[in-house]
Amino acid sequence: xxxxxxxxxxxxxxxxxxxxRFAKSKQPREAKISHKxxxxxxxxxxxxxxATPTIQGYKGGDLWGVIEELDYLQELGxxxxxxxxxFQSACNHRYHTHDxxxxxxxxxxxxxxxxxxxxxxxxxMKVVLDGVFNHASRGFFFFNDILENGxxxxxLDWFTIEDWPLSAYDGSKPANYLGWAxxxxxxxxxxxxxxxxxxxxxIAEYWIKLGIDGWRLDVPFEIKVPGFWQEFRxxxxxxxxxxYIVGEIWEDAKQWLDGSQFDGVMNxxxxxxxxxxxxxDRVVREYVQQQSxxxxxxxxxxxxxxxxxxxxxxxxxxxxxxxxxLLASHDTARLLSIASGGNISPLEESLDSVKLATLLxxxxxxxxSIYYGDEVGLAxxxxxxSRRGFPTEIQWNRDVLEYHKQLISLRxxxxxxxxxxxxxxxxxxxxxxxxxQLEDExxxxxxxxxxxxxxxxxxxxxxxxKPNKILFGSSQIDWITESEASYLSLEIPxxxxxxxxx
Numbered sequence: 001x002x003x004x005x006x007x008x009x010x011x012x013x014x015x016x017x018x019x020x021r022f023a024k025s026k027q028p029r030e031a032k033i034s035h036k037x038x039x040x041x042x043x044x045x046x047x048x049x050x051a052t053p054t055i056q057g058y059k060g061g062d063l064w065g066v067i068e069e070l071d072y073l074q075e076l077g078x079x080x081x082x083x084x085x086x087f088q089s090a091c092n093h094r095y096h097t098h099d100x101x102x103x104x105x106x107x108x109x110x111x112x113x114x115x116x117x118x119x120x121x122x123x124x125m126k127v128v129l130d131g132v133f134n135h136a137s138r139g140f141f142f143f144n145d146i147l148e149n150g151x152x153x154x155x156l157d158w159f160t161i162e163d164w165p166l167s168a169y170d171g172s173k174p175a176n177y178l179g180w181a182x183x184x185x186x187x188x189x190x191x192x193x194x195x196x197x198x199x200x201x202x203i204a205e206y207w208i209k210l211g212i213d214g215w216r217l218d219v220p221f222e223i224k225v226p227g228f229w230q231e232f233r234x235x236x237x238x239x240x241x242x243x244y245i246v247g248e249i250w251e252d253a254k255q256w257l258d259g260s261q262f263d264g265v266m267n268x269x270x271x272x273x274x275x276x277x278x279x280x281d282r283v284v285r286e287y288v289q290q291q292s293x294x295x296x297x298x299x300x301x302x303x304x305x306x307x308x309x310x311x312x313x314x315x316x317x318x319x320x321x322x323x324x325x326l327l328a329s330h331d332t333a334r335l336l337s338i339a340s341g342g343n344i345s346p347l348e349e350s351l352d353s354v355k356l357a358t359l360l361x362x363x364x365x366x367x368x369s370i371y372y373g374d375e376v377g378l379a380x381x382x383x384x385x386s387r388r389g390f391p392t393e394i395q396w397n398r399d400v401l402e403y404h405k406q407l408i409s410l411r412x413x414x415x416x417x418x419x420x421x422x423x424x425x426x427x428x429x430x431x432x433x434x435x436x437q438l439e440d441e442x443x444x445x446x447x448x449x450x451x452x453x454x455x456x457x458x459x460x461x462x463x464x465x466k467p468n469k470i471l472f473g474s475s476q477i478d479w480i481t482e483s484e485a486s487y488l489s490l491e492i493p494x495x496x497x498x499x500x501x502x
Contacts, residue, residue: 001258001259001260002259003258003259003316003318003319004241004259004318005263005264005318005319005321005322006214006242006243006244006263006322007242008080008126008213008242008244009080009244009263009264009321009322009367010321010322010367010418010419011079011412011418011419012079012080012126012367013077013078013079013080013362013367013368013370013408013411013412014078014080014081014082014128014324014367014368014369014370015073015076015078015080015081015082015369015370015372016081016082016083016084016326016329016330016369016370016371016372017066017081017082017083017084017372018061018084018093018330018372018387019061019062019063019066019083019084019086019094019107020058020059020060020061020092020093020094020106020107020387021053021059021061021372021387021388021389021390022061022065022066022069022372022390023061023062023065023066023068023069023390024049024059024060024061024062024065025062025064025065025067025068025108026065026068027064027068044058044060044106046058046059046060047059049389050389050391050392052385052388053384053385053387053388053389054384055384056091056092057092058092058106059092059389060106061107061389061390062106062107062108062112063086063103063107063108063112063113063115063116064108064112064115066081066116067112067115067116067119070119070120070123070125073125074123074125075405076375076401076404076405076408077404077405077408077409077411077412078125078370078408079123079124079125079126080125080126080127080128080213080367081120081125081126081127081128082128082130082216082324082369083127083128083129083130084130084330085097085129085130085132085218086103086104086107086113086129086130087099087100087101087102087103087104088102088103088104088105089104089137089139090137090139092387093330093387095130095132095186095218096136096137096138096139096185096186097132097136097137097140098136098137098139098140098141099140099141100203101203101206114210114211117210117211117212121211126213126214126244127211127212127213128212128213128214128215128216128244128246129207129212129214129215129216130215130216130218131203131204131215131216131217131218132218133189133200133203133204133217133218133220133223134180134188134189134218134219134220134222134223135179135180135186135187135188135189136186136187136189137185137186137187138168138169138184138185138187140187142155142158142159143155143158143159143187146158146159146161146166147166147168150164150165150166151164157190157193157195158189158190158193158195158196159177159178159187159188159189159190160177160178160188160190161176161177162176162177162178163176164176167184168184169184171184180219180222188222191223191224191225191228192225197225197228197231200232201231201232201235204232204235204236205235205236205239208236208239208240208243209239212243213240213242213243213244214243214244214245214246215236215243215244215245215246216246216247216248216266216324217245217246217247217248217262218248219248220247220248220249220256220262221247221249221256229256229260229261229262230260230261232245232261233245233260233261233262244263244264244322245261245262245263246262246263246264246265246266246322246324247261247262247264247265247266248265248266249265249266250266250268250291250292250293251268251269251292252269252314253265253314253315254314254315257315257316257319259316259318259319263319263322264319264322264323264324264366264367265323265324266324266326266329266369267311267323267324267325267326267366268292268293268326269293269307269311269314270308270311270323270325270326270361270364270366271293271295271325271326271327271328271332272293272294272295272307273295273299273303273304273307273308273311274295274304274327274357274360274361275295275327275335275338275339275353275357276294276295276296276297276298276299276303276304277298277299277300277301277303277304277356277360277432277449278339278353278354278356278357278360278447278449279295279298279335279338279339279350279353279357280298280299280353280449281297281298281341282339282340282341282349282350282353283295283296283298283338283339284333284337284338284339284340284341287333287337287338287381287382288332288333288338290382291331291332293332295338300427300429300430300449301426301427301428301429301430301431301432301447301449302427302428304427304432305424305427305432308422308424309424312365312422317365320365320366321365321366321418321419322366322367323365323366323367324366324367324369325361325364325366325367325368325369326361326368326369326371327354327357327358327361327370327371327374328371328374328386329369329371330371330383330386330387331383332382332386333380333381333382333385333386334371334373334374334378334379334380334381334386335353335354335357335374336350336351336354336374336377336378336379336380337350337379337380337381337385337386339353339354340379349495351377351397351399351400352495352496354374354377354400355400355403355497356447356449356495356496356497358403358404358407359407359445359447359472359473359497359499360447362407362408362410362411362417363407363411363417363434363436363443363445363499364422365418365419365420365422368411370404372390373388373390373391375400375401375404376390376391376395376396376397376400376401377396377397377400377401378390378391406472407472410471410472410499414436414441414443414501415438415441416436416437416438416441416442416443417436417443419438420436420437420438420441420443421436421437421438422434422435422436423435423436423437423462425444425458425460425488426456426458428456428458429450429454429456430448430449430450430454431446431447431448431449431450431454431456431490431492432446432447432449433445433446433447433456433458433490435460435462435463437462437463440464440465441501441502442463442464442465442467442501442502443467443471443499443500443501444460444463444467444488444499444500444501445497445498445499445500446475446490446492446497446498446500447492447497448492448493448494448495448496448497449495450494450495451494451495452494453491453492453493453494454491454492454494455476455489455490455491455492456489456490456492457480457487457488457489457490458487458488459485459486459487460486460487460488461485463486465502466479466486466488467500467501467502468500468502469500469501469502470498470499470500471499471500471501472497472498472499473496473497473498473499474492474493474496474498475490475491475492475493475498475500476489476490476491477489477490477500478490
């Protein structure tokens with residue numbers, strides 16, 4: 001079948017926001033929200049913004065705060081935002097959904113989302129929401145009705161009830177219903193029930209009609225009902241053919257990327273080798289071993305090239321261009337901490353790893369996604385530490401921020417970095433060199449992941465030009481022509497990179 005993916009995603013730079021931790025509104029909003037929402041948002045005891053996050057605590061970030069920071073995001077070069085869940089819930093991460101049609105009052109309610117959409121779209125910025133459709137919560141009305149009315153509830157078949165009585169909170173007794181990953185806080189929908197399927201489809205349609213630009217789907221591999229995701233795509237795309245549908249799949253996702261379901265997935269198959277190459281033996285194993293990706297053992301350039309070649313052969317090119325590429329997310333430790341070698345205070349080596357990985361991210365096919373705060377040097381171990389409050393300006397690492405700005409600007413300026421072909425030119429020792437080519441535009445990207453200055457020379461077969469202008473980074477460049485062959489000689493400082501253009 002012919003595969004069509006949203007064109008805008010191929011040119012997007014995403015920013016992932018965990019709403020409770022990015023920005024707390026500074027302006028009074030009472031006139032724009034209901035009395036109920038105002039009362040709730042002003043009566044919650046909040047954790048100090050700079051305090052270490054806890055599992056249950058709220059810090060008070062909201063959508064109004066995001067609106068106030070759109071200038072910052074636009075200056076960074078962001079043109080798409082992916083929000084972790086924003087719907088009403090009784091937890092700070094909001095993956096325990098109470099009401100799929102109500103934005104959490106703590107975040108500003110539905111009015112805040114509508115204003116955010118308007119403000120973003122005026123700036124040509126897209127907004128993608130997180131859809132948690134495998135499971136709900138104990139506070140979700142239909143499940144709560146079962147807790148209240150037992151076998152007399154009319155919604156029994158919306159979930160998988162195994163026996164009576166149900167034990168929703170007492171862990172010493174069997175739950176007697178199916179919870180995701182055995183978690184009784186997350187009752188799993190019965191997707192075999194046609195009413196459940198229709199309910200989920202209507203949620204998806206409702207918010208697309210109101211203007212969101214796509215859905216990121218939480219654990220979609222858990223929904224195994226034949227045709228479910230095909231119908232989801234058909235109904236979403238019928239409203240907005242350019243809506244983005246991206247799944248949370250950590251491993252090989254071929255079965256979901258055949259053009260009939262998702263436009264892309266969160267590309268952890270890029271994340272893992274990129275960290276293993278850029279951070280190497282500095283990776284702190286305890287931060288990554290419990291996750292569904294493996295940024296270890298350390299990779300040299302040849303090992304990295306093999307992983308990347310395999311990844312680029314997994315999916316059709318149209319899909320590669322709309323993958324959601326990332327270095328960290330709310331589900332992982334932050335790269336600055338992962339690459340710290342176990343040091344409490346990240347060393348320069350850790351910052352170098354972040355910089356090298358960021359360059360590889362922003363020069364790779366697909367849409368790069370920056371986890372809020374990574375661009376200013378925010379550290380964080382495993383959850384909940386990876387969900388810290390966005391640092392105040394005085395705490396920013398300006399060097400890391402400028403590095404991000406320059407690379408994002410280059411990506412926007414050069415179509416080859418967005419939709420051009422990807423050709424590996426050299427993988428030798430710790431030096432990895434590749435080209436991005438689009439018609440008459442060719443760029444060469446070189447990375448020295450090693451700790452010594454390195455000189456390499458190689459034939460550039462397949463290139464029609466001789467890029468000799470340094471667009472980013474530093475290197476000694478020398479082009480040599482022998483007969484009809486062209487050779488490029490590069491001398492690259494340790495733990496640095498460069499981008500060459502015409």
